[in-house]
Structure formats: structure tokens, C-alpha cells
Amino acid sequence: GAGVSQSPSNKVTEKGKDVELRCDPISGHTALYWYRQSLGQGLEFLIYFQGNSAPDKSGLPSDRFSAERTGGSVSTLTIQRTQQEDSAVYLCASSPLGRGGSYEQYFGPGTRLTVT
Amino acid sequence: RKEVEQDPGPFNVPEGATVAFNCTYSNSASQSFFWYRQDCRKEPKLLMSVYSSGNEDGRFTAQLNRASQYISLLIRDSKLSDSATYLCVVRIKAAGNKLTFGGGTRVLVKP
Numbered sequence: 001g002a003g004v005s006q007s008p009s010n011k012v013t014e015k016g017k018d019v020e021l022r023c024d025p026i027s028g029h030t031a032l033y034w035y036r037q038s039l040g041q042g043l044e045f046l047i048y049f050q051g052n053s054a055p056d057k058s059g060l061p062s063d064r065f066s067a068e069r070t071g072g073s074v075s076t077l078t079i080q081r082t083q084q085e086d087s088a089v090y091l092c093a094s095s096p097l098g099r100g101g102s103y104e105q106y107f108g109p110g111t112r113l114t115v116t
Numbered sequence: 117r118k119e120v121e122q123d124p125g126p127f128n129v130p131e132g133a134t135v136a137f138n139c140t141y142s143n144s145a146s147q148s149f150f151w152y153r154q155d156c157r158k159e160p161k162l163l164m165s166v167y168s169s170g171n172e173d174g175r176f177t178a179q180l181n182r183a184s185q186y187i188s189l190l191i192r193d194s195k196l197s198d199s200a201t202y203l204c205v206v207r208i209k210a211a212g213n214k215l216t217f218g219g220g221t222r223v224l225v226k227p
Contacts, residue, residue: 031213042219043160043203050213091159095213103148103207105215107159 002026004108006092012114013082021077021111025094032075033095033105034067036088043091049075050097082115089113117142120206120218127223129194136190137221139204148207149180149187153200154220160203163189194225 005024013019025032034046045059049069060066064082069075079086089112093105122139129135141149149166164171166178166187177190191198204218 033214043217045214048214056212056214097213103213103215104150104162104165106162110159 004092004094004106006090006108006111008111009109010112010114012116015084015115016081018078018080019082019113021079021090021092021113023075023077023092023108025073025075025092026096026106027073029094029096029106030072031095031097031105032069033093034075034077035091035093037091037110038088046077046090079113082113084115087113087115118219119143119208119216120204122202122204122218122221124219125222125224127221129191129198129223129225131194131196131225131227133194134190134192135194135223136188137202137223138186138188139218139221140184140186141204141206141216142185143206143208143210144182144185145209146185146206147209148215149178150205150215151176151178151187151189152203152205152217154203155200160217163202191223194223196225196227199223199225 007022031050033048035043048056064080067077089110091110092108095105096102151163152160153163154160170179175192179188201220201222203220
């Protein structure tokens, strides 16, 4: 079946501009996660949505970052007034969560963001 | 101390050899354990879940040692295509449904 998809695959933007990154999770998965990964570094948790619960925003690095998930499916991560240190790969993952004890996450291919 | 620690490597492995590496976790309340692999400039992909009794998937064997708080991954008959970074992943009960990722162990299989 279809996996997690993300768009765009690459985004180059100028410092100070806003960007929107999109994630389409696997159909039926109740949980959606955003991470970012800088070159050669580990995964950094950003935000997590589960069903209709309030999102866990504990990983967002600043108030320039926000995310929403509409209709329990598609999610958009928005970065306002981008800075060069925002350059990274932004990864989205979804999880069936708890059904039969399944907590594993499935990742999309990521969006490579470059801020010039 | 990091919640999930891994030897970053690289582990240089001759093709056909066996390689094994561990991952330690600090929180004894950890409940679920996984190994992911990540190829260069690609997304992480689930390799296998790790069960309490240990489990095997083809050439890959995962073990969990709750007493010493580590999990291990063993790769037998290494293939060139096994070259990747292997991420140790833990679900900590207090963190709800979030997973905690280790920094990864890089494995290079050479002819």
C-alpha cells in the first residue's frame, strides 16, 4: 500500500521567508510525528499528533515553528521567518499506535530544506 | 546521559562476516524496542521490533537484556547492501507514544 508521502522533496528559500512542508500519512494511522535531521546528526523530535488530542509540541525549537493536522490526516509544518540554522531534512512519520501493541513509526522520504 | 546510547562506529566488516553491536538505554521503564536502518540521505526504515525473548529475521538477530538495559543486533553473512546506519529506538512509558532514537551505529561492509 501507499506509504507516507511528503512534499516538496526539496525546498530552497531565502532567509526570512516562510515555508510550508506537507505530510500525507499512511491511511488509518492515528498518530503523526515531525522530526528534523541535520547533516550527520540524529533525529530531533519536533511535534506529535494523535487523533483529536492536543498535539505534543514539546520539541518545537522556537515559536517560528508551528504545525497543524487537518481532519486527522494531512499535516503541514510551517516555519516562519526562516533562518540558516533551519536548514535540515524534515521527516514525517505515522504510526498505527497501540493497535495490537504497534508503536512502530513509518517515515516519509523527507523534505530537504535549504535556507540561503 | 543520553536516554539511548550507541557506538557511532563505523564498524568495518568484511563481506560474509558477522557483526554485532549494542545499544544501551537509561530508563528502566522502557517498553518497546526497535531497530531501524537508515541509508545515506534516506529516511529511517523499520528493520525489526525487538521482543523480550529475542527474535530473528533472516540474517538479523535482535536480543533484549532488560537486567542490563541494552539491546543488541547481530548481522550474519554480511552483504554489501547491509552498509547503513542502524538506529536503536526505544519507547519510554513516561513519554507516551513518542519514540526515542539513538544516534545510530554506522556499519560499512567491504568486499
